[in-house]
Amino acid sequence: MNKRPKGKGYIRALLLVLAIYFSYKWVNKLLHSPAFEKNPPVIKLKDTLYWNSDTPLEIEIKDDTGLKSVKAYLSDGEHEVEVNLKDFKPKTKDFIAKIEFPKIGLNKKIGLLKLTIKATDISKWNFGTGNSATAKSILKIDDQKPDLFPLISSYGITKGGAALAIFRAKDKNLKDLYIETNFGKKFYPTPFYKPGYYAVLVAWPVTQRRFSAKIVAVDKAGNISRSRLSFFLKNKKYRTSTINVKDSFINGKISDLSEDRPEKTKNLTPAQKLDFINSTYRKENNALIRKVTSRVDHNLLTNFKIQPFYPLKNGKVVGSFADHRFYKYKGKIISEAYHLGLDLASTRMADILITNPGVVVFANYNGIYGNNLIVYHGLGLYSLYGHCSNILVKKGEIVKAWQIGAKSGATGLALGDHLHFSILIQGIFVRPAEWMDSKWIHSNITDVIENAKKLIDK
Numbered sequence: 160m161n162k163r164p165k166g167k168g169y170i171r172a173l174l175l176v177l178a179i180y181f182s183y184k185w186v187n188k189l190l191h192s193p194a195f196e197k198n199p200p201v202i203k204l205k206d207t208l209y210w211n212s213d214t215p216l217e218i219e220i221k222d223d224t225g226l227k228s229v230k231a232y233l234s235d236g237e238h239e240v241e242v243n244l245k246d247f248k249p250k251t252k253d254f255i256a257k258i259e260f261p262k263i264g265l266n267k268k269i270g271l272l273k274l275t276i277k278a279t280d281i282s283k284w285n286f287g288t289g290n291s292a293t294a295k296s297i298l299k300i301d302d303q304k305p306d307l308f309p310l311i312s313s314y315g316i317t318k319g320g321a322a323l324a325i326f327r328a329k330d331k332n333l334k335d336l337y338i339e340t341n342f343g344k345k346f347y348p349t350p351f352y353k354p355g356y357y358a359v360l361v362a363w364p365v366t367q368r369r370f371s372a373k374i375v376a377v378d379k380a381g382n383i384s385r386s387r388l389s390f391f392l393k394n395k396k397y398r399t400s401t402i403n404v405k406d407s408f409i410n411g412k413i414s415d416l417s418e419d420r421p422e423k424t425k426n427l428t429p430a431q432k433l434d435f436i437n438s439t440y441r442k443e444n445n446a447l448i449r450k451v452t453s454r455v456d457h458n459l460l461t462n463f464k465i466q467p468f469y470p471l472k473n474g475k476v477v478g479s480f481a482d483h484r485f486y487k488y489k490g491k492i493i494s495e496a497y498h499l500g501l502d503l504a505s506t507r508m509a510d511i512l513i514t515n516p517g518v519v520v521f522a523n524y525n526g527i528y529g530n531n532l533i534v535y536h537g538l539g540l541y542s543l544y545g546h547c548s549n550i551l552v553k554k555g556e557i558v559k560a561w562q563i564g565a566k567s568g569a570t571g572l573a574l575g576d577h578l579h580f581s582i583l584i585q586g587i588f589v590r591p592a593e594w595m596d597s598k599w600i601h602s603n604i605t606d607v608i609e610n611a612k613k614l615i616d617k
């Protein structure tokens with residue numbers, strides 16, 4: 160027998176250890192490579208879905224490395240049908256499966272379907288079969304459009320003014336209900352009197368040449384109904400005026416207000432300063448007002464009684480609503496703005512009366528409006544009081560009819576002591592004159608409410 164040299168055995172053992180070590184490293188690396196990843200696909204599917212069975216249902220399926228296959232099955236409890244998924248390309252990382260109702264094999268009348276989606280990725284994990292995921296959902300079939308029916312409304316709407324509409328909207332799965340307008344603004348209705356009925360105040364902004372409005376109802380299955388609200392449209396011309404700006408005005412009020420935004424006004428000329436306050440700052444102040452006055456309540460409204468606003472006893476009109484004001488300085492027009500309220504003046508620090516009950520939604524300083532009080536009266540209707548010397552109520556406080564809410568003053572962009580009075584509907588400034596006129600309120604609001612109740616009770 161040959162006796163092996165001792166050294167060779169050691170080398171063999173060492174080589175073996177190295178071979179095992181490197182094979183282990185290699186297999187380990189391979190198993191941790193993307194080709195062997197262990198994350199199953201993610202199927203974004205809710206437990207329950209509403210489906211009108213008309214528009215394809217879109218389900219997103221994602222996978223880190225790529226999808227190998229996606230299968231979808233619909234079942235009505237008796238039969239199961241595989242859905243043909245068009246546009247699927249293997250290896251895609253993000254796939255939108257479009258589920259269409261199969262032409263044959265399922266009974267739509269049952270109203271409930273079970274959807275099963277199975278997805279597998281291209282990973283070599285699981286001995287090459289990949290990672291799989293399954294998701295299931297109950298589909299509630301709803302192919303009924305919401306029922307919409309305009310019941311009654313104000314006869315007309317004036318440019319810059321408001322109108323009331325009452326309608327019926329019914330759907331077992333109602334999701335969205337709003338009034339769509341030609342100027343992009345949506346008005347939201349309030350449930351009115353009995354289930355399925357709604358009331359909404361709409362407004363024609365003074366800056367819009369035309370007005371049109373449609374009720375839009377959308378259900379959870381995506382069925383949409385639209386119905387036009389018809390009003391007799393009354394155009395109205397508002398005045399334009401030119402204001403000659405004096406240096407004393409710029410050095411006084413405009414300089415004071417510029418202090419609110421020192422970083423933006425410090426390098427401006429007097430004319431630019433005036434335009435900044437009158438345009439940019441006014442927009443900022445109006446945006447805050449819009450935010451505060453856009454909300455509308457969704458609790459059932461059983462009644463809506465409004466009496467004519469009379470905010471200032473013996474108040475004389477010193478500035479009109481929607482006056483398009485041009486500001487002239489040293490012979491040149493340097494700025495313009497719409498005056499979106501009514502200016503009333505009586506004595507200094509006069510009582511400001513909140514004619515109708517409501518809740519205080521804003522009682523604070525607001526730039527050109529100075530000390531600014533805003534009260535909500537329901538159905539999206541707000542009253543606003545600007546330039547107050549003193550506000551006597553707090554945010555959140557409930558005010559009674561004829562309560563004194565503030566004292567008139569000259570804070571903000573005001574020259575003498577006066578009240579700037581505005582009415583807003585869901586963030587849109589409207590003609591205060593309508594809401595100060597008992598005849599207008601009677602025929603456009605009170606009568607409409609009373610007649611709607613009679614129609615609903617019939």
Ligand SMILES: [Zn+2]
Pocket residue numbers: 478498500501502578579580
């Ligand atoms: Zn004013």
